[in-house]
Amino acid sequence: MDARIWDDVVTLHGRVEHELGRALQRRHGIGLSEYRALCKLAAAADGELRVQELADLIGLNQSSVSRLVARLEADGLTRRDLCPKDRRGVYSVITDAGRARHAEAEPTYRATLERAFTDAASDPRTGPLVATLLAATPAP
Numbered sequence: 001m002d003a004r005i006w007d008d009v010v011t012l013h014g015r016v017e018h019e020l021g022r023a024l025q026r027r028h029g030i031g032l033s034e035y036r037a038l039c040k041l042a043a044a045a046d047g048e049l050r051v052q053e054l055a056d057l058i059g060l061n062q063s064s065v066s067r068l069v070a071r072l073e074a075d076g077l078t079r080r081d082l083c084p085k086d087r088r089g090v091y092s093v094i095t096d097a098g099r100a101r102h103a104e105a106e107p108t109y110r111a112t113l114e115r116a117f118t119d120a121a122s123d124p125r126t127g128p129l130v131a132t133l134l135a136a137t138p139a140p
Helices: 004-027 032-043 051-058 062-074 098-122 127-136
Strands: 047-049 076-080 092-095
Touching: 004 032, 004 098, 032 047, 032 051, 032 076, 032 092, 032 098, 047 051, 047 127, 051 062, 051 092, 051 098, 062 076, 092 098, 098 127
Parallel strands: none
Antiparallel strands: 047 092, 076 092
């Protein structure tokens, strides 16, 4: 892979992540990592995942996911539960408040993502990359 292409991917990713994080924080009081964790928990069977599995799914290390889970718990969006078979295993469980916050934030996430890609498509540096990504995306 050409290093310039990778640089364009990193630039596009950074711009989109920044816009998503800013919109979610401003409108819903949660960061992008919190939103992603709520998405994974809302989609999980019984609304729960082992904390390490959650870390793997959203791309965080153990220390970062521990802080993330603590923030979600402090806000009442999740709660911790111990694994009944292995008392060392800790689960993060989405609460009704967490489901509600996720549902409220999802339209913001989707609209911001679309707007960020539209803006990036008009940028000469990232436009060709966006066009390639959109061409490779199957229609819904």
